Amino acid sequence: MKLTHILSAAALSFAFSGAAYATDINGAGASFPAPVYQAWAAAYKEKTGNGMNYQSIGSGGGQNQIVNRTVDFGASDAPMADDKLASNNLLQFPTVIGSVVPTVNLDGIGDGQLTLSGAVLADIYQGKITKWNDEKIAALNKGVKLPDTAIVPIYRSDSSGTSFVFTSYLSAVSPDWKSNVGAATSVQWPAGAGAKGNEGVSGMVKNTKGAIGYVEFVYAAANSLPTTNLVNKAGKVVKPSVPAFMDAAAAADWAGAKNFAASMIDTAGDSAWPIVSATYILLPKNPNNADQSAAVIKFFDWAYTADGDAIAEKLHYIPLPDSVVANIKKAWSSEVKVDGKAVWTN
Amino acid sequence: MDATLSGTEATTALKAAHKPTGRISDPIFVGILWGCGLLVLLLLGLIIAMLFEGGLPALREFGISFLWSTSWNPVTEKFGAGVMVFGTVFSAVIAVIVALPLSFGIAFFLTEIAAGPLRRPIGVAIQLLAAIPSIIYGMWGFFIVVPLIAAYVQPPLIEWLGPIPLLGALFQGPPLGAGMLTAGLILALMILPFITAMFVEVLESVPPMLKESAYGVGATTYEVYRNVSVPYGRTAMVGAVMLGLGRALGETMAVTFVIGNATRMSASLFAPGATIASTIANEFPEASIGSLKLQSLMQLGFILFVISFIVLALSRMLVRSKLEG
Numbered sequence: 001m002k003l004t005h006i007l008s009a010a011a012l013s014f015a016f017s018g019a020a021y022a023t024d025i026n027g028a029g030a031s032f033p034a035p036v037y038q039a040w041a042a043a044y045k046e047k048t049g050n051g052m053n054y055q056s057i058g059s060g061g062g063q064n065q066i067v068n069r070t071v072d073f074g075a076s077d078a079p080m081a082d083d084k085l086a087s088n089n090l091l092q093f094p095t096v097i098g099s100v101v102p103t104v105n106l107d108g109i110g111d112g113q114l115t116l117s118g119a120v121l122a123d124i125y126q127g128k129i130t131k132w133n134d135e136k137i138a139a140l141n142k143g144v145k146l147p148d149t150a151i152v153p154i155y156r157s158d159s160s161g162t163s164f165v166f167t168s169y170l171s172a173v174s175p176d177w178k179s180n181v182g183a184a185t186s187v188q189w190p191a192g193a194g195a196k197g198n199e200g201v202s203g204m205v206k207n208t209k210g211a212i213g214y215v216e217f218v219y220a221a222a223n224s225l226p227t228t229n230l231v232n233k234a235g236k237v238v239k240p241s242v243p244a245f246m247d248a249a250a251a252a253d254w255a256g257a258k259n260f261a262a263s264m265i266d267t268a269g270d271s272a273w274p275i276v277s278a279t280y281i282l283l284p285k286n287p288n289n290a291d292q293s294a295a296v297i298k299f300f301d302w303a304y305t306a307d308g309d310a311i312a313e314k315l316h317y318i319p320l321p322d323s324v325v326a327n328i329k330k331a332w333s334s335e336v337k338v339d340g341k342a343v344w345t346n
Numbered sequence: 347m348d349a350t351l352s353g354t355e356a357t358t359a360l361k362a363a364h365k366p367t368g369r370i371s372d373p374i375f376v377g378i379l380w381g382c383g384l385l386v387l388l389l390l391g392l393i394i395a396m397l398f399e400g401g402l403p404a405l406r407e408f409g410i411s412f413l414w415s416t417s418w419n420p421v422t423e424k425f426g427a428g429v430m431v432f433g434t435v436f437s438a439v440i441a442v443i444v445a446l447p448l449s450f451g452i453a454f455f456l457t458e459i460a461a462g463p464l465r466r467p468i469g470v471a472i473q474l475l476a477a478i479p480s481i482i483y484g485m486w487g488f489f490i491v492v493p494l495i496a497a498y499v500q501p502p503l504i505e506w507l508g509p510i511p512l513l514g515a516l517f518q519g520p521p522l523g524a525g526m527l528t529a530g531l532i533l534a535l536m537i538l539p540f541i542t543a544m545f546v547e548v549l550e551s552v553p554p555m556l557k558e559s560a561y562g563v564g565a566t567t568y569e570v571y572r573n574v575s576v577p578y579g580r581t582a583m584v585g586a587v588m589l590g591l592g593r594a595l596g597e598t599m600a601v602t603f604v605i606g607n608a609t610r611m612s613a614s615l616f617a618p619g620a621t622i623a624s625t626i627a628n629e630f631p632e633a634s635i636g637s638l639k640l641q642s643l644m645q646l647g648f649i650l651f652v653i654s655f656i657v658l659a660l661s662r663m664l665v666r667s668k669l670e671g
Contacts, residue, residue, distance in 0.1 A: 058631030067635060150520045157607030157624075159420070159632035182421030185632045193522050193618035194607030196628065200488070207493040207523060 025295045028055040029062015029075030031197075032161050032216055033279040036096055037075070039311050040303050047307075052299055059161050059185065066090065066282045073296050074282040077161020078185060079261035089285045091335050092259045093328045094278035095303065097249050097318035099217045100165050101240040101275070103225040105205050106132060107147055110226055112239055115140045117231040118173030118266070118274065124212060125153045125170065126177065127191030132210060140231065149210035154201050156214075157194030159186035165265070165277040166214045172266045173274075217245070218316045232274045233266050244273035245318045254324050260331075278320070283336060290338040297332050297344040304328075394651060401645025404638060412645060418609040418625070425642035427649055429609050433526070433619040434650065437601065438594035440530025440615070442587055445538045449590075452538075453545030454571055469546075476539035484603030487532045488524075492604055495531075496523030500616055518614040524606035527615040532600050537590035544586035544665075548579035581664050588661030595654050598623040622650040 027037070034056035041052035057065075059076040066074025067088050075095075085092055102121065104114060116124075120136050123129040129136060133146040156163045167183040181187050195204040198219040205213040205225075217240055220227055229237050238244050251267035254260070264276040281300065287293035302308060309319040320328075333345045404425060405412055415426025452472065456465055500521035507517040519525075552575050560570045576583070606618020607628060620628075626643050633640035 060632030060634050064635045152520055152522060157602070158628045182419075184421045186420050186629060188417070188419040188421070188609055190610075192608070193524050194628070195488075195524070196602055196607075200603070203488060204492075204524065207489075208496060210520075 023291075023295050024051040024053060025072045025292060025299060026053045026055075027062075027073040027075060027281075027296075028057050028065045028071045029282075030059045030077045030161055030279055031056040032077050032098055032218075033075060033096055033317070035218065036312050036315050036317050039315060040299075040308055043307065043311055044299055044302055047302075050295060050299070058159070060159065063282065066284070069284065069288065072287075072292050075279065076282060077277070077279050078164045079259065079280055080282060082258055085259055085282075091283045091285050091331060092261070092280050093283070093300075093331065094260050094262075094280050094320060094324070095300065096312050097245060097264065097276060097278045097320065099240065099245045099248075099273055099276045099318075100162055100169070100214050101217045101220050101227045102230070103202060103205055103213050103215055103220055103227050105209060105211045105226070106149065107209065108145065111224075112227065112229060113144060115229040115231065115237050118169060121230075122170045122174035122177040124151055125155070125189065125191060126180065127153075147210075152208050152211040153189075153192030154204045154208070154211050154213035155189050155192055155194050156186075156197070156201055158196050159184075160197075161185065161277075161279065162198070162214070162216055163187070165275060168263075168277075169265050169275045221316045230274055232270075232272055233268050234270045234272075236270050238271060238273050240273055242313070242316065242318060244271055245276050248272040248274070248276040249278075249318055249321060254321070254327070260324070260328065276318075285335050285337065287336065287338060287343065290341075290343045293336055293338070294343045297336065301329070301332075301344075394648075397644055397648040397651060401641055401643075401648045404641040404645040407638060407641075412642070413649070416611050418620075420629075420639055423638045425638065427622070427642075427646055429611050430620050430622040430625050430646060431649065431653075432611060433605070434595055434621040434623070434653070436619070437526055437529040437533060437605065437621055438591050440527065441533030441537055441594040442591050444531060444534035445541055445590060446587060448534070449538060449541040449545050449586075452542045453549055454575070456542075456546055457549040458567065458571070458575075472539045472542050475535065476543075480536065480597060480600045483532055483536055483600040487528065487600060487604040491532065492523035492528055494523075495528055496521045504616070515613045516615045519612070519616045522606060522616065522618060524604050525614075525616045525618050526605065529601050529605040529619075529621075530615075532604055533594045533597055536597060536600060537593050540593060541586050541590040544589065545579075545583060548582045548586070549575050552578045585661040585663075585665035588657050588664065592654050592657040592661060595621075595657065596623055596650060597621075598627050602627050622646045 034054060037052070037054045041054060045051045054075075055071075059078055062071075062074035062076050063080060065071045067090075074090075080090065080092055102116060106114070116137070117140060120129065120140065123136065130151055132149050132151055138146055164183065164185045167177075167181065167187050170181070171178040171183040181190060193204070195201050195213075198215045201213040201215055202219065202223060202225055205211040215225065219225075220240075227240050229239050232238050247269050248264045248267045251269040251272050252262040252264045254262045257263075260278075260280070262278070264278065266274045267276075283296060284293065303312075304320070304325045312319050329346050333342050336343050408415065408425065412426055413431070414428045415424075416428040417424045417426045418429060419425070452468070456469055460468060500523070503517050504519070504521060508514045556574050556578065557570055560574045565573070601621050602624040605620060605624055607620055607624060608618035609620050609625070610617070612619065626646060629639065629643055633643055
């Protein structure tokens, strides 16, 4: 009896996977949103039976693969340049919003007890401020006892969207940083040491007294890392929190942004966290296979529903504002076409 | 059992052995063997050609100064191999300097001193070091060795040796833990089994008569080692060291974990640096097709290939000259 049970279960699951395979979609790219894409994929499969395979290979890899059309969609943390989107016939849209937070290792200073500003962060990462009891840091932290320890800046050694967001912020707040270093997925760091991935940066910070690093909030929250406050554009001290990220997202200029690449770096607003950014999907406007393309759109259409938002929020990602989602849906139905016919309509 | 065959059985067996099909199958077999051999050459050639062709645009853009330029700036797209070439050679040389005396000691201990029952376990343990995947060395280095070095090795060295002129330049900077020295130490452990295994082989090939004679005239163990065994195998030993060097040059994952990944030039042993392999591992995933960055990475790969090739060719030449002579 038991054996027949197992056999029939095996046969069933085989048939099921066989059927599901036909509509499985494949995506590849950014590692930052990988946890939420994978969680969405699992929930979506349970609900509809359609699978989504996501390979977390890095934003550059995701861009390469979608340019070569080896996957159904690509994913990238840094938005693709407008001319590159046009020449490769790609539609770009954001999925979720994330943020980057500084994390420190200082004796006697716990989570949320230290406050830094963008200019100070830029000076630390340029090796201009080398001690924790520097007067520029002390000025922001009245009443906090700062140790006479050397500052060890830690950065991401692998090129990553996180570094792109962080260096974009430093470029926005420090003209010095902008002209000497600049913003990119990897830069020529003037000081400090690099470690691979969020886990490498947080591991190195944990191991080194006086170290400061930057990680995605998602990662810091999951591992309860000690983070710092930042002074935002309005001059207010903000703590990294989901409402602070949402305020930054709401303050962004979505209407004026081309290809949905709205900057959420250093936005105005009293309670906005200054290092916030969206992560993007790249979808061919002229897909080879209309069914696959429609399946991708259906997947993300579901991801924007309350179900998808709940999953994203549980993982500390920020869902997009509703007005932005409405515009994305408009772009899907008007721009993704096979033989002049839209593959998906709302 | 009757082992002899009857007349008819023997004839059938002979016929089976000399089936005419053998005349067809044998050339096919030889052909397959040729194919296997040529495939290696073809693959090697294609890889070199691919790296060279892929990196050529970078060389055209930056000229020959790409080889020593110390700029690696993805923002302004100014790339040069100087820092990485220096880091690759520097860390590999540290590794060899650390591994060499250890290998000598272990190899001589195994061949001359260790008693039978002890010899096998130590020999196997060293072979097992070679079987540990490099990512494991990287994790161990990152979580165990780096904090230990940062806490107990670097602070006293920086304090005592740092102020000395000239020599002090090797011991500058904050005690990060990760850096050239740590990378060299991990690499030393990784190349130790290779160098030791070849040393053991060389020492075992020393004719017993030479050693017995030396012991016979009253030489001590050290004197036999110093004056008989090592001079006998010197060339092959140099070859073994070069082989270890070659392996250290291309090591990727373990080094990426512990070298600190800074594209800045520094003479200090404690300063974070980068090797060619670690830079490729770090930058490759985000380099987009047709970008100058990807082409520069390809060119870096080609340079590493050339350096490794020279080192390996040298080591083979030295090892062979000994075996033939």
